[in-house]
Amino acid sequence: MIDTAFTLDGAAIAVDAAAAPILADALSGPCGCSGVRVACDHGACGACMVLVDGVPATSCSTLTATVAGRAVTTVAGLRPAQGPPSAVQRAFVEGAAFQCGMCTPGMVLLAEALLDRNPAPERAEVRAWMGANVCRCTGYRAIEDAVLRAAALRSGEEEAPPRSWRPEEAAKVTGTAFFTTDVTVPGLLEAKILRSPHAHARIRAIHTAAAARLPGVVAVVTGADLADLAEPCYGLWVKDQPVIAQDKVRHVGDPVAAVAARDAATALAALALIEVEYEPLPAVATVEEALAPGAPLLFEAPSAGRLGPHGAGVTSLKEPEPNVLYEFRHRMGDVDAVFATADHVFCDSFDFSRMSHACLESIVTIARPMGEGFELWSSNQDPFFLRQDLSDIFGLPEHLIRIHTLHLGSAFGLKSYCKLEPLTVLLARKAGRPVRLALTMDEGFLTLSQHAARLQLQTAVAADGRLLARRSLIHLDAGAYADGSALVADKVGYRVGGPYLWEALDNRALAVRTNTVPAGSYRGFGGTQAAFASESQLDMIARRLGLDPVALRLRNLLPPGVPYRPGDSAIDSDLHAGLEAVAARIGWGRREPPRAPHLARGKGIAIGFKDAGGQGRFAQAQVKVVGDGRAIISCATVDMGQGASEAFRRIVAEVLKMSPANVSRAEVDTDQTAFDQGTHASSATAVTGEAVRRAAEAVRGRILAFAAGQLDVPADALDYRDGAVRHGNESVPLKDLVRGYYGGLGAEFTGQGEIKIETCKEAALFAQIVYWMPNWVGVEVEVDMETGKVALLHLVSAADAGRALVPEAVRGQIEGASMQAVGQTLFEQLVFDGTELLTDTPQRYRMPLSTDLPERFESVIFEQGMGRGPFGAKGVGEAGILGVSSAIANAIEDAVGVRLTALPFTPDKVLAALDAKALDEAGSGPVAV
Amino acid sequence: MPQASLFSAPPPVSPEGAPRLVAHRTRHRIAPFRFLRAESFEAADILLRANPGAVPMAGGLDVVNRMKEGVTPPAVVWLGAIPGADAITHEGDDLVIGAACRHDQLATSPLVQALLPDLAAVWGRIASSRIRAQGAVVGNVMADVPAYEGPALLAALGAQLTVLANGRSETLALADRQEEATAPVLVTALRVPLAAPSGVRRLVYDRSLRPALAVALSLDVADGQVLAARAVLGAGHARPVVRAVPATGRTLGEMAAQAPDLAAQAFADLPDFTTPWAGRTAYRRRVAPQLLSRLLKEAAR
Ligand SMILES: Cc1cc2nc3c(=O)[nH]c(=O)nc-3n(C[C@H](O)[C@H](O)[C@H](O)COP(=O)(O)OP(=O)(O)OC[C@H]3O[C@@H](n4cnc5c(N)ncnc54)[C@H](O)[C@@H]3O)c2cc1C
Ligand code: FES
Ligand code: FES
Secondary structure (H helix, E strand, C coil), X not given: XXXXXXXXXXXXXXXXXXXXXXXXXXXXXXXXXXXXXXXXXXXXXXXXXXXXXXXXXEHHHCEHHHHCCCEEECHHHHCCCCCCCCHHHHHHHHCCCCCCCCCHHHHHHHHHHHHHHCCCCCHHHHHHHHCCCCCCCCCCXXXXXXXXXXXXXXXXXXXXXXXXXXXXXHHHHHCCCCCHHHCCCCCCEEEEEEECCCCCEEEEEEECHHHHHCCCEEEEEEHHHHCCCCXXXXXCCCECEECCCCCEECCCCCEEEEEEECCHHHHHHHHCCCEEEEEECCCCCCHHHHHXXXXXXXXXXXCECCCCCCCCCEEEEEEEECCEEEEEEEEECCHHHHHHHCCEEEEEEEEECCCECCCCCCCEEEEEEECCEEEEEECCCCHHHHHHHHHHHHCCCHHHEEEEECCCCCCCCCCCCCCCHHHHHHHHHHHCCCEEEECCHHHHHCCCECCEEEEEEEEEECCCCCEEEEEEEEEEEEECCCCCHHHHHHHHHHHCCCCECXXXXXXXXXXXXXXCCCECCCCCCCHHHHHHHHHHHXXXXXXXXXXXXXXXXXXXXXXXXXXXXXXXXXXXXXXXXXXXXXXXXXXXXXXXXXXXXXXXXXXXXXXXXXXECCCCCEEEEEEEECCCCCEEEECCCCCCCCCHHHHHHHHHHHHHCCCHHHEEECCEECCCCCCECCCCCCCHHHHHHHHHHHHHHHHHHHHHHHHHHHHCCCHHHEEEECCEEEECCEEEEHHHHHHHHHCCCCCCEEEEEEEECCECCCCCCCECCCEEEEEEEEEEEEEECCCCCEEEEEEEEEEECCCCCCHHHHXXXXXXXXXXXXXXXXXXXXXXXXXXXXXXXXXXXXXXXXXXXXXXXXXEEECCCCCCCHHHCCCCCCHHHCCHHHHHHHHHHHHHCCCCCECCCCHHHHHHHHHHHHHHHHXXXXXXX | CCCCCCCCCCCCCCCCCCCCCCCCCCHHHCCCCEEEECCCHHHHHHHHHHCCCCEEECCCHHHHHHHHCCCCCCEEEECCCCCCCCCEEEECCEEEEECCCEHHHHHHCHHHHHHCHHHHHHHCCCCCHHXXXXXXXXXXXXXXXXXXXXXXXXXHCCCEEEEEECCEEEEEEHHHCCCCCCCCCEEEEEEEECCCCCCEEEEEEECCCCCCCEEEEEEEEECCEEEEEEEEEECXXXXXXXXXXXXXXXXXXXXXXXXXXXXXXHCCCCCCCCXXXXXXXXXXXXXXXXXXXXXXXXXXC
16 A cells, blocks of 8 residues: 655655545644544534644544645644743643643634734624534634734734743643543553434343354454343343343443454444344333333333432332333422412423533543453543442452542543443453443443433412412333432432422422433532423513512522521522622613514523532542642542542642642542542532642641651741741752651652541432532523524523632533523433434534624632632532523523523524414414423 | 435445345545546546446545445546546636636636636535545536536536547436436536626526535526526436526516516426435425525625
């Protein structure tokens, strides 16, 4: 084969295009470009983008042979060795225009291409141009600002001196970031999965002999291989998901067989040789079908597992009815009595749609057998929890399982709890060699989703607008397997009352099995569903009673210091102040004239609200101060772009009185790292951060005690600052003290810290909530009454960070989450036809782009200082997704007088609602939409 | 009911009786193929005929995506290296767009901006900046994907394809391409007719309701009077639906005043939509005339 010769980042190179026919593979493989990575593999996201002769090229969809004789530029080529970064790279770093960094090389290059053709673009042009690439994390505002700033830097209009870069920033913006998929070990095999084409079927037989005989195939695994496992199923509380299908498949895409082979192509070829004899069974596509009398059963017998403990007012049941995997009920007060005497009772029903996480880095696991045990690199948010699950599944002691966790290419819940790690381990053990299983984005769509839900709320209200009692019945569509559904049911049921004062509550949430993609953790974790229904209904109630929606909320909001519910922790945000501030920003009470006769404008507000920080959590941390006085943090929070590592660095820097640049973060490795229960529930800053702070305090104490002995002065007369011990005006570098005592070979100081949120049976969820996470949202919309299209004119999304340790990260979290919610509200959803997923590729699954940004988008950070975390901090990671959908629903009603209760609000649905209203007004009676 | 794809070609059919390979769309699935670089269209034609099953390729976005889905062409004939294949020229009464001309070249071409400015402006808004940079105008048309915008816009302008088959060059109207007429052809260029010297040719386009639908309108005007108006509905059918707007002979003012009626007449008999996953039929029938009515008013300004 004749090599394809071209110029790569300024240097001549030649590759065998037959061996690597796709440019992305040629660049990331033989050419060694770490900045070129494939995410969607479909031309849809732009993560793989490079420039060919200065023009954007989608390298996952470009044949290598077409670049012969041309100049290819990757993000690495923008910054010559040791040279200054490009203006775009600099603006991206200084403007925090990335989080996980998966999209960053493509975004940077796209911006370069824009500025090369138009050095001074307007904001609208930037928005339109950058709308070519997907970022799942940032919400685009920061990217847009960075491109505009890069234009100013390039032109010399702005001359501010550059700031120094943190290592992870440099890595992301120059294409040297290292993700799990980049891990390679000798003898590594590639795994692929054969997935069920049936939504529900019995497996009669699986014939794998032909696949096993294919040259290059090393191991084939099916349900028969589960016989030797100590526990063949996993799941949170309800362990119903087999490592690989055993007797049945329960959704399209359910793994049926897996092959490990010398490369991905061979593994795929082997899968095509596997014959599976299915006996198709009737399937249930929806919650209604699943609950119908005589409905086909997904599981004929109870699953393994044990429920977590609950506290006051809660009953929880495992698999209480056919196809119901879990039921949560929270009761407080005498609901019947309050309803009997209430002035008004309002009954409304809401349908919440279902999104995919669609992380640009999908799930990837590398498993390597090690003696009796194994070693794992996995894109997982919960390494220690995963270790425990794997120990249960394989019947191995935990110390024989070692899990490394690298920086993740975003997660949003996709990577929490056990996923395909046991299957990868099974393959690796059978093969006796390391195996890598990297899901494609298409497979990600079939692996986990958010929970669709129907929420029926009955709310009793006094004539003056006082909220009295609420009864709710919530059905979550859990899909085929439990995953984290039981906990999501707890959360949606406990949160559906919102941050208001109630006399009585009776909220039931059921997680129902259907033959669709399993549902599990998703940013917001039940809070999004609860807030959509509750905050929509509050507005409906206000309008029905002729009350102002803001006033209704102000009248009923819980003030700081008052427990959320009896026995639980107190509200730690000033909800009134936040609401008033957001209402003012949105110009609440003022109605702007429409811009055209067929357009109508309206405003809406909402307060999304959830508990955060996890339940009864335990986290440990260790801070080492090395011989030169600098510090290294060890804790198991997984960084997935949320900025946790930087928050920890700043916490330690504050305690040790040094620059955060002198603090680094060790990689997560369960053999070495301090224990943590996992990175979820926005607990990193508030919970693990507190453990880190305590560890820093501890090491500081040890250093001062040591120095006190050396200097012969009391420890409390000393200070530790900038790597030196100070006594009055005297300052002695720690290094010198260490040398003096320990000799030239040096020493280190170690501090441990930990935090346990105590259990408490008076609290409904068996531990008081660590902190409360409000999301005040104000929005102005414009509804096209002829087409039903909704445009966002102004979106204000606010959160309380307690104290914002890394303000730019806080802002990025609010904006990214809010844009996810914008997508969910207006278009983004998994669309099923029965049990068949229609939006099953990245091109068909529409994700928000910069072109979907509201005309004005403001994120507001409050620092109300009441958090339980370090220095009063709270997390904000999920806040922005909570309130947007209901605020938009409320604004639409304000604009055109129709109430939409089913997400997403597509133009079709809006127009149908307008038609129904017109018919109703014409006197044909109310019309169901 | 499995659906055909909104964007890409329908998933490849598995061998008779074999189960569908679920979620196996990946570049690792691409079977070995021969990459053939054509030096001229004539050479491309010969290469295509000499390699049965071979496909012509411009930007490659669709060709590569289809190979990831399991389509296995034995050879790919690349047109991108043919000298001048991406050129845009003015020949007689036509604008001639070469088969390798990329969207972005069309949108930014000074010649197009001078001769048919609306075409350049509209083309700069389709797809996305990255896709426009790589995808070819002809590739967009020949991909036969209902959601792609090229066919509707070009049909509105009455564009023609110049094709080379078995060494013979012929011209065929884009609007006449029928769904079943998918025999392999090699397009060498697209011809877009320009307005008569005394007249003006407008092209206006509303893509705000994609993926449900998009509407294009071309208008030939002379001395303030409509000579011809052609409306096209895209994204709803395998091929765009082209309709004459009964506005001929009216002044622009009259056309604007009667826009709702004219739009309703033009789109009175829309065939059944064949892309049901992208929107409800009732909705599309309802809003298509709305968008057209707005375009009629916009074009009259
Ligand atoms: C993620 C994504 C989003 C997109 N969004 C949009 C959108 O919003 N709007 C839109 O309009 N388009 C969209 N497109 C399509 C895009 O605009 C391209 O035009 C299209 O992908 C084909 O361009 P290409 O040159 O890469 O075609 P190729 O892949 O090279 O070819 C496409 C097809 O045409 C055939 N072909 C190519 N050249 C010839 C020829 N000369 N003669 C005969 N047959 C030929 C090929 O065999 C193939 O079947 C999108 C594409 C992607 C990948
Ligand atoms: S990976 Fe190439 S566009 Fe998404
Ligand atoms: S930073 Fe853009 S995808 Fe994560």
